[in-house]
Amino acid sequence: MQSKFPSEFLWGGATAANQLEGAYNEDGKGLSVQDVLPKGMLVPRTEAPTPDNMKLVGIDFYHRYKEDIKLFAEMGFKVFRLSIAWSRIYPNGDELTPNEKGLAFYDAVFDECIKYGIEPLVTLSHYEMPLHLSKTYDGWKNRKMITFYERYVRTVFERYHTKVKYWLTFNEINSILHEPFMSGGIYTPKDQLTRQELYQAIHHELVASALATKVGHEINPDMKIGCMVLAMPVYPLSPDPEDVLKALELDRSNLLFSDVHVRGEYPAYAKRLFREQGIVLDITDEDRKILTHTVDFISFSYYMSICQTANPQSTASKTNIFPGIKNPHLKESEWGWQIDPKGLRYVLNTLYDRYQKPLFIVENGLGAIDQLVKDEKGNFTVEDDYRISYLNDHLVQVSEAIEDGVEVMGYTTWGCIDLVSASTAELKKRYGFIYVDRHDDGTGSLERYRKKSFYWYQEVIRTNGNSLKLMEAYNG
Numbered sequence: 402m403q404s405k406f407p408s409e410f411l412w413g414g415a416t417a418a419n420q421l422e423g424a425y426n427e428d429g430k431g432l433s434v435q436d437v438l439p440k441g442m443l444v445p446r447t448e449a450p451t452p453d454n455m456k457l458v459g460i461d462f463y464h465r466y467k468e469d470i471k472l473f474a475e476m477g478f479k480v481f482r483l484s485i486a487w488s489r490i491y492p493n494g495d496e497l498t499p500n501e502k503g504l505a506f507y508d509a510v511f512d513e514c515i516k517y518g519i520e521p522l523v524t525l526s527h528y529e530m531p532l533h534l535s536k537t538y539d540g541w542k543n544r545k546m547i548t549f550y551e552r553y554v555r556t557v558f559e560r561y562h563t564k565v566k567y568w569l570t571f572n573e574i575n576s577i578l579h580e581p582f583m584s585g586g587i588y589t590p591k592d593q594l595t596r597q598e599l600y601q602a603i604h605h606e607l608v609a610s611a612l613a614t615k616v617g618h619e620i621n622p623d624m625k626i627g628c629m630v631l632a633m634p635v636y637p638l639s640p641d642p643e644d645v646l647k648a649l650e651l652d653r654s655n656l657l658f659s660d661v662h663v664r665g666e667y668p669a670y671a672k673r674l675f676r677e678q679g680i681v682l683d684i685t686d687e688d689r690k691i692l693t694h695t696v697d698f699i700s701f702s703y704y705m706s707i708c709q710t711a712n713p714q715s716t717a718s719k720t721n722i723f724p725g726i727k728n729p730h731l732k733e734s735e736w737g738w739q740i741d742p743k744g745l746r747y748v749l750n751t752l753y754d755r756y757q758k759p760l761f762i763v764e765n766g767l768g769a770i771d772q773l774v775k776d777e778k779g780n781f782t783v784e785d786d787y788r789i790s791y792l793n794d795h796l797v798q799v800s801e802a803i804e805d806g807v808e809v810m811g812y813t814t815w816g817c818i819d820l821v822s823a824s825t826a827e828l829k830k831r832y833g834f835i836y837v838d839r840h841d842d843g844t845g846s847l848e849r850y851r852k853k854s855f856y857w858y859q860e861v862i863r864t865n866g867n868s869l870k871l872m873e874a875y876n877g
């Protein structure tokens with residue numbers, strides 16, 4: 402395929418601290434909300450960490466980062482997305498001084514990336530708020546969180562601004578709508594949380610995000626700071642205008658987050674949304690000023706599109722993770738996530754039409770069950786042609802969007818090395834180019850093996866996309 406990717410395109414992979422580091426209580430690290438979510442977001446939290454929580458060991462990146470980054474370099478990564486575990490830097494979150502050992506760990510990780518010419522892309526907060534902040538302050542419900550977060554981001558910006566250029570303030574900030582504990586650290590049970598409390602928490606987080614952008618730019622104006630949203634286009638289930646409006650409404654519930662980050666104020670439609678739900682936000686003059694510090698780029702995750710209907714009697718099947726309805730034209734993964742490569746082109750176009758800001762795809766990938774086998778040379782590998790098809794088809798659509806005129810900074814596949822899943826905390830749901838020998842019963846040597854997709858991605862990067870094929874194996 403003739404490549405449309407610009408020469409400076411940032412190819413790479415993405416991870417999050419809580420899903421791969423392990424070492425959950427080493428070198429002064431405090432507990433995070435993840436340490437009490439042994440079965441992921443769909444099952445209630447525990448009181449304290451339990452041994453069945455796969456994230457406590459993760460894939461032991463904490464001790465094996467050199468080996469892993471070397472493998473990323475072998476694939477030719479230009480960028481590696483990772484997050485800083487807030488609770489390594491401020492174990493409880495409300496201390497006045499940071500934990501030096503935590504800071505030293507990320508210095509070492511960033512140095513290792515830089516050694517290979519890999520740009521770190523750092524998420525400041527990826528579903529891993531210090532548990533103490535959640536229990537004591539009820540997470541983002543509390544305005545004091547802005548101060549704690551500011552202290553944390555100031556510390557890491559000051560420490561790493563010469564090593565890290567690209568930053569994301571919060572992972573999938575809009576996911577707080579569905580996962581107030583995992584995403585927003587809100588300890589109040591979901592069914593007791595009012596819309597008023599939820600949107601006030603969202604407001605605090607949006608102010609904190611803008612404040613991080615402000616502080617980061619003051620510390621080093623060369624840093625590029627972006628927001629990160631879960632992008633999920635909503636299609637009307639039918640051409641019935643009622644369905645179209647319902648789809649618009651659901652889309653806007655997500656777009657509100659990027660609108661505030663990019664425009665520096667709440668969008669016009671928010672007024673009605675808040676009025677009809679009886680929400681009256683406490684927004685200070687200072688908040689309004691802070692919100693004007695807008696992001697340099699918009700990053701997003703993309704896994705699926707959903708449909709929406711206004712018909713309460715509709716018998717169409719519901720999606721299993723977010724509110725929405727399944728699309729009869731699409732196939733789905735083993736976990737029921739519908740696969741829609743063209744949806745990625747659609748998202749890139751609609752976001753660019755809306756904002757005219759650079760876009761960065763920082764998550765996309767296929768969670769699947771892999772089989773470790775021996776190749777003809779006797780080396781362990783995984784014949785993951787299904788993953789290659791999935792990624793190929795999505796990248797072809799990225800290339801189409803670039804041809805459409807969209808400014809795309811880069812693409813980092815989710816879980817470039819197998820790691821623990823966020824929604825179900827399983828290891829058998831694998832995304833990586835690198836297989837990690839670890840299983841949900843806690844067994845495994847933690848050895849790493851290159852999958853077939855490892856060599857495929859290496860070639861995609863080497864040819865800057867020219868090796869992609871115009872096949873549409875997963876596109877219905």
Ligand code: BG6
Nearest residue numbers: 417572573702768822823824825
């Ligand atoms: C995104 C999250 O929602 O999806 C990641 O930012 C997560 O943390 C990814 O891992 C894939 O989801 P899952 O549940 O398959 O791990």
